[in-house]
Each structure stands twice: as structure tokens, then as C-alpha cells.
Amino acid sequence: MWIKWVLFLRLAIISGMARKLEFKPQANALVSVMAQNNFFRSYFVTGNIPKSVSEPCKLYLVDFMEDLESRKMSAIQMVDAFGKIPGNILRGHLQWIGSYDECANIANNSANYCITKLSTSDALASIQQSPALATCLPRQCGPADITAIVDDLIGYIKKLLPQPVPELDALSARDTTCEPDLPVEWGFYLFFVIIAVLVILNIFGTLVDGYVLPRLHAAELSRKSSFTESGEEDEPLLQDATADGIEVNPLPARIRAILCFSVARSWRYLTADREDELSFLNGIRVLSICWVVLAEFGNLGEIAYENPLDYLDSAGTIFGQLITNFSFAADTFFIVSGTVLTYTLMTKLKVRSGKINWIWIYLRRWWRLTPLYVFLLVICIFVVPQLVSGPFPIIAGQDSGGNPIDFCKQNWWANVLYVNNFIPTNTLYLCMDWTWFIAVDMQLFLITPVIVYVLYRLPKIGTAATMILIAGCVVANGLIAGHWGLPVTVNEQPIYHNETYDPNHDYVNSKPYTRATPYLLGILIGFLFAQKAEWHCVRPKLRFAGVSFVWILSCLTGLFTVFGLYQSYSWPNGATYTERETYQTLSRLGYSLAVGWVLVACRYGSSGPIKSILSWNIFKPLSRLTFAVYMFHPLVVQYFLISQRDPFYYNGINFAYLYLSMLFISHLLATILAVFVEIPLLRLEKEVFGSKR
Incomplete structure (x- = not known):
């Protein structure tokens, strides 16, 4: 087990050096830190430099060892900035990141802060990050040099043990990444030019x-x-x-x-209290975006948790299901998007006797999304690299197989063309991976005017065609899930074809042919809203019984799709093939029907106090911020996480306080963007294209 070698490693450092320095077991808590620091010093002063180290690095290592022997402050700071094996390793504390700031602030910028990933005999299937050790050595030592030094350091540790430990035999340095010196690129200045222009215009x-x-x-x-x-x-x-x-x-x-x-x-x-027949959608949008931010913070935060195993264990709880199954929040947005767009187009078709400038419908959609999208791309590619520093950007790059900023430089065009849910095929190389939803929404939008026009001209044929498309999406989910036996929880593996299954390929979560079910159902609901302003039952008693039954059925269905799998986390082999196939095939349809009923019930007066709650005035301005919140909230979360200098402890109180902070800051940023960027451009579009729509 990986736990064994970590324990032995820690004991070797502490107990081995305690013997050398004649510390007694009853010494105070500082013994551990002092022993580890003296351990690193004792290793370096032996003068055993690995042969594979480059000549420039060897020369500076010799000077470093002499400075360390003479207790020069810069050399002591380098050793002190090294990663130390901490406590809480039994709960997954495997990121030993030392002191980044101490290393970065050494005189004359002479030290190089690097992180080396370690390979072990265990696959660490229960933890996403492999062990990492931070080093602080002379800048002339590159990643290959430091990998060799850490590997030699591990061999030195093994020699301290009184007897061989099998778990340590496979322990080795895998690869090293050092903090890069990033030049300021032209896009950084372009960003400030854009900001200056917007400020002047406003x-x-x-x-x-x-x-x-x-x-x-x-x-x-x-x-x-x-x-x-x-x-x-x-x-x-x-x-x-x-x-x-x-x-x-x-x-x-x-x-x-x-x-x-x-x-x-x-x-x-932004704050206007306008009359809206579908005002209950405001509350649904706001609650859904709060759900998305909750899951984003939970999932991204795993990289910085001191006790990631506790976080992973929480996935098997009721609360954890909100995070692991947050993709249903995207389905809520899909069904709302389909409903609003269809209702709007059908209303215009009726008013204008079936005549609409369809070209301008597409252009307006592009104008609505693209400027803020491109602005976000500029920030991610050119601004973020100049603002972030510390150990966690390095770790994030190692875990994703490269620098996420480089992925955006390579694949930005896929985002601008709204095909980033297909290109690149490897999800590790995605640029702004959360924008898959925008790509799918745009792709589904492309077919919506055609469907709506058929519904307007030939309602029965249009309704039948839409239902056939829904059935096709359900079948597509079932076929893909059935072929692989796709997992339904985070701790499962596919049942079939593991030799060809690519865990970094997204098979169902971001493809329009598997995610269109709620959107298409929203089209039918929007068509219904446009056709029937009111819907009354001639027999009130029958209406009450029927509405009550549908409410109970929809609530049970919605709750089961989100929370029904939490017990499977305790099953030794996870869900069976039949359970996986059934859930993957029907869960999205079931959730969509549950949310769709809420929309229909609110529209036609069968929701009791729910419509009033969802129509609260506070939701009106907040619902107009959901697009900007969705686009920019990952930046808020990621900037906080990668700016940390040490892992932080995961528990309910810390999570709640940080989540509420992330949610508030995301809405504050979205408000600024809406007032200064999004709404002005929307108003400008109406001035320029209003007469042509």
C-alpha cells in the first residue's frame, strides 16, 4: 500500500536523523521539522552528486554545498523551502509543496522552485494526484537535473532504513516541472486597451x-x-x-x-422590474447557477485539499451527490433555453404572420455570446499567466499533462467556432473546459429555428418530429453507455472494452446528440406556452388529484436521478451493468420531465406557492447575470485555489464559507461585466440591427 511507503519515508527522515543528532523521543514538536531540515542538509553535504546532473548544475551544487556547510543564509533558506512530508498522509496529504515564497525571495533570484512527481507501486486509484515533492535548488539546475537529484535523494532515504521495505523499491522520481519565466505578451497589453476603450465609452x-x-x-x-x-x-x-x-x-x-x-x-x-409572463424561470436560473458554482468549487478544490480522501468520501453522501451529479444543472439551463427561445420565436411568428428574418436571428445569437466569450479568452490566455504564481499552477499543469494556458493558445479557434466539445478529443487539452455547455447550446440553437418553423406551420408533424429526436437522444445515451458499461459514479471503471476505453475522452457528457433531450423537451414546452395562455380542467376534483399525482411522481423522479446513487459508493463493485445502462439511458429524460413539469405547473397555476417563490423580485436582476456568472465563475474559483501557498483542510464549515465567498464574488464580477460590457453591447445590437430583425 502507498500508505506504507509514505509512513516509512517520514519515519526514516525523522527517526534516522534524530539518531544522528541524538534527539530523544520525548523531545518537543519542533524535533520533526528540525530533523527533516537537518536530513536534507546532511544529504547535500555528503557531496554525492548524481552523474546524470549537467555540468552547470554540478558547479553550482558544489557552491551550494559549501554555503550550506558554512551555514550561509541563502543555502539554509533553500533547504528550508524544500517540501517536507507532513501529517495527515493517511487522508491523502501527498502534495509536499514546501515554501514557495521563501524560495522565490532568496537573494538575487538565485533559486529555482520546482515540483517533482513521484511514481509508486500503487496506482493511487483513490486519489487523483500522485505524490509531489517541492525542491528549491540553484537556478542553474533544470528539471532533468532535479529529477535525478530527487531520485538519488530517495535512494539515500532507503539506505537509512534498518531493513528493506518492498513498498519503497518502486518509489522513484517521475518528472519535474519548474516555475516558468513567462514573458509579457501582446495580448496582455491588448486587454488593457480593451478595458480603457470600454471605460472611456461608458x-x-x-x-x-x-x-x-x-x-x-x-x-x-x-x-x-x-x-x-x-x-x-x-x-x-x-x-x-x-x-x-x-x-x-x-x-x-x-x-x-x-x-x-x-x-x-x-x-x-439590469434592475428593471419588467412584466414577464415566464418570471418563474428567473428563480430556476438563479438556483441552477448556484448549483453550478457549488460543484465547480468542490471539484476544482480537490487539488488544494489537505485531506482529499475526506472529500472523496463525501461523494457517497446526500450532499456529495449535488456535486458529483451537477451536470443535471446544465440540463436545467438547456430546458429553460429551449422553452424561452421557442416561446419567443412562436410569439413573433404569430405577430408577423410567419415572417422573420432568420439570418438576423442567428447573427444576434452570435453577437449575444461571442464578445464576452472572446473577452474571457483574452483574459485566460494573456492575463491570468501574469497574475498567478505558486505551487498549485505547477501541480495543475502536471496533473493535466501540460500548461492549460498553452492548450488555449493551441485550441482557441475551436472555442470561437463553438466546436470545443468535439475538438480536441482529449479532454485534458481543452481550453476552458467549462465552456462545453456554450458549444452544445449554440449547436442546438442552430437547429431550433427549423424545428420552431415546422411547429408553426405543421404543429402535429413538428411535435412528432421533436419527440422522435428526443427518443433518438435517449437511445444514443443507452447505446453508448451499453457499449462501454460506462460508470455512473466517480469510483467506478467501465465494464467492457477497457483496452480501448479512453478515460480522457468524453463519450456522453458534452455531445449534442446525448445532451439534447432537455433542450428538445423545452422546445415542446415553449410551443405549448405559446399555443395555450391558459389551461383549465372542467372537473376541479379530477384536476386536484391528477396534479397532486404528477407532482409526487415528478419530485420522486427528480430526486432519484440526483440522489439515487449515493448508496452505490459503498458497494464493493459499484453499480451492475444493468443498473448503469438503465440509469445512463433514462436519468436525463427523467430529470428533464421532472423540471418540465415544474415549468408547466407554474405556467398554468398548478404550482401552489412555488411559482411565487421562483418569481421573487430578487431573482429578476440575478437571473440576468447567469450567463456572465457561468462564464467567469471558474476564473474566480481557480484564481483563489492556485494562489494558495499551502493546502487547506476540507470540512463543512470551510467549504460553506469559501463557497458563499466564491458565489458572491462571481456575482459581483458578473454585475460589473454586465453593466460595462454585456448590456451595452446588447443595446448596441438593438440599435444597429433592430430594424432588420
């Missing part, structure tokens, strides 16, 4: 709205008064009207374009 638009426009109104009122008295004109030249909640003024085009960037108007749009 300031200018606000000034025009607050100071120039009132004077124009005052002048117009004065002119109106003179015209009215002479009987020549009684209609104002300047008037405010609203269209789709966004102000449209018969002002010169230049003025209207400038006013799109008025902070005051953007804030009013």
Missing part, C-alpha cells in the same frame, strides 16, 4: 446621458412650448419609448449609439 455615454441629453430635452420643451402657443406643432421631437425593455429614442444614430454605453441606463436595464 464614461462618455454616462456623461451624455446625464448632462447633454437633459439639456436637449430642456431645449425641446422650450421649443415645444413656443410651437404649441402658435398652433404649429404639439408633438415633441424627443421622446422616450421602450422596446423589449431597452430604451429606443428617435435621436440621431450617433447619440443613440453613445447612450448604449450609459452606465445609468445599463443599471436600470
